[in-house]
Amino acid sequence: MGNKMKKFLLFFIFINIFLGLFLVSYAGTESNDINGIDENLYPGVKSKIQALKSAHPNWNIKVEYTDLDWNEVINAEHQGHGTTSQNIKNCVSSTSSSYSGLWICEICGKTKYDTGAWYCASTDALKYMMDVRNSVNETDVFQFLQLSSTQDYTNDTNVKNTLTNMAKTTNYLDSECINAIIEAASTYHVDPYYIMAKIIVEQGNTTTTLISGNGYNGQYPGVYNFFNIGATGNGKDDVIRQGLAYAASQGWTTKRASIVNGTRIIAQNYIAKEQDTLYYQKFNVVGNNRFNHQYEQNILGAQTGGTSLRKIYKNMDSNLSGNYSFIIPLYKNMPTSACVRPSTTASHPTRKYNDGRCKFR
Ligand SMILES: [Zn+2]
Known part of the structure; x- marks a missing residue:
C-alpha cells in the first residue's frame, strides 16, 4: 500500500470516529x-x-x-x-x-x-x-x-446484606427477589439499590395483585410484574389486567423472570440511552x-x-x-x-x- 493511500485511510478512519462521537x-x-x-x-x-x-x-x-x-x-x-x-x-x-x-x-x-x-x-x-x-x-x-453501574455484584456480600436489610421494609421481597436483583444489576449494569427502590416505589410495602402470583378474577394466575410494565389503561381493573397480560405475554412465570427481564427493559429504554x-x-x-x-x-x-x-x-x-x-x-x-x-x-x-x-x- 502506498504512503498516500495509508494517509487517506487513516484520515478516513479518523473522520468516521470523529463523526461517530457526535452522531451516536x-x-x-x-x-x-x-x-x-x-x-x-x-x-x-x-x-x-x-x-x-x-x-x-x-x-x-x-x-x-x-x-x-x-x-x-x-x-x-x-x-x-x-x-x-x-x-x-x-x-x-x-x-x-x-x-x-x-x-x-x-x-x-x-x-x-x-x-x-x-x-x-x-x-x-x-x-x-x-x-x-x-x-x-x-x-x-x-x-x-x-442509576447505572458497571460493577459485578455476584459475590458482593456487602450489597447482598444491605439489600436484605432494605427488603425488610416490605412483606414480599424474599431471597429469590434479592438474588434476582443482584443478577439483574450485574447483567444489565444498573445500580442494585435503585432496582429495589424502583420495585418499592411501584408496589409499595405490601404484596399487590401484580406480584402475588394469584392472578386477577381468575385470569393470569402464576405471573409476576414487579415494575408494573405495560400496566396502563382506564381505571384500576384495566390497569391490573393489562399489567398481568403483559407479564403473561413475556412468560414472566417466576419472580426472578419478572425482575431480571423487567430490569433489562428499564435499562434498555432509558438508562442505556444516556437517561x-x-x-x-x-x-x-x-x-x-x-x-x-x-x-x-x-x-x-x-x-x-x-x-x-x-x-x-x-x-x-x-x-x-x-x-x-x-x-x-x-x-x-x-x-x-x-x-x-x-x-x-x-x-x-x-x-x-x-x-x-x-x-x-
Ligand atoms: Zn401550553
Missing part, C-alpha cells in the same frame, strides 16, 4: 472537578454542590457540561400547546391549588388535557423545576442519582432523541421520584453515607440567581379569557 449521542462532558466550575459561566451552583459534598464526603458528585443554552432548553420543553395531550411535554395537576396561577401555561391557559386532570405547564414552571440550583440540596438531590438519572428521564437534555422520549409529562416527576428514592435509601442508610454518584447538568447563559417558584395566585399579564381559554401571546 448528544451527551455532554462529565467532570468531577467541582472546585473548577467557572462561577462566571455557571453562577451559584458550585457552593451548593460543595455544601452537599462536605456533608457527604463519600458522595461522587459530577457535573455534566451540556453545552446547551438555557433559554433554548426551556423553549424546547415548552412545546405542543393546544393540540392533544400526547404532544404536551410538561403538565401540572388541574386539581391542586399548589400548582395554579403562574404554574399554568401562558399559551394554553386552563385548557384541560388527559381527561381533565392536567393543565399545560408554564415557562415559569419549567424554569423553576429545571433550574438545578433549586434541587441541589439535601431534599431534592436524588433526582440526579446515577441515567430521574432528571434526565423527565427532561431528556443529553440523551438520544433529545427533548423527546421523556418518561412522564408531570413536571414534578423527577422531583417526586427523587424524593421517593431518597426515602428508601434513607431507610437502609440513615445518614446517607454510602458512596452514591450524582450527575448535575449545567446549561449556558443561566440567570445569575436561581429561578423563583411561580406564584399560585398571580396570573399571566397578557392572559385574556375567551370561552375559558386564554388568547395566544
Whole structure:
C-alpha cells in the first residue's frame, strides 16, 4: 500500500470516529472537578454542590457540561400547546391549588388535557423545576442519582446484606427477589439499590395483585410484574389486567423472570440511552432523541421520584453515607440567581379569557 493511500485511510478512519462521537449521542462532558466550575459561566451552583459534598464526603458528585443554552432548553420543553395531550411535554395537576396561577401555561391557559386532570405547564414552571440550583440540596438531590453501574455484584456480600436489610421494609421481597436483583444489576449494569427502590416505589410495602402470583378474577394466575410494565389503561381493573397480560405475554412465570427481564427493559429504554438519572428521564437534555422520549409529562416527576428514592435509601442508610454518584447538568447563559417558584395566585399579564381559554401571546 502506498504512503498516500495509508494517509487517506487513516484520515478516513479518523473522520468516521470523529463523526461517530457526535452522531451516536448528544451527551455532554462529565467532570468531577467541582472546585473548577467557572462561577462566571455557571453562577451559584458550585457552593451548593460543595455544601452537599462536605456533608457527604463519600458522595461522587459530577457535573455534566451540556453545552446547551438555557433559554433554548426551556423553549424546547415548552412545546405542543393546544393540540392533544400526547404532544404536551410538561403538565401540572388541574386539581391542586399548589400548582395554579403562574404554574399554568401562558399559551394554553386552563385548557384541560388527559381527561381533565392536567393543565399545560408554564415557562415559569419549567424554569423553576429545571433550574438545578433549586434541587441541589439535601431534599431534592436524588433526582440526579446515577442509576447505572458497571460493577459485578455476584459475590458482593456487602450489597447482598444491605439489600436484605432494605427488603425488610416490605412483606414480599424474599431471597429469590434479592438474588434476582443482584443478577439483574450485574447483567444489565444498573445500580442494585435503585432496582429495589424502583420495585418499592411501584408496589409499595405490601404484596399487590401484580406480584402475588394469584392472578386477577381468575385470569393470569402464576405471573409476576414487579415494575408494573405495560400496566396502563382506564381505571384500576384495566390497569391490573393489562399489567398481568403483559407479564403473561413475556412468560414472566417466576419472580426472578419478572425482575431480571423487567430490569433489562428499564435499562434498555432509558438508562442505556444516556437517561441515567430521574432528571434526565423527565427532561431528556443529553440523551438520544433529545427533548423527546421523556418518561412522564408531570413536571414534578423527577422531583417526586427523587424524593421517593431518597426515602428508601434513607431507610437502609440513615445518614446517607454510602458512596452514591450524582450527575448535575449545567446549561449556558443561566440567570445569575436561581429561578423563583411561580406564584399560585398571580396570573399571566397578557392572559385574556375567551370561552375559558386564554388568547395566544
Ligand atoms: Zn401550553
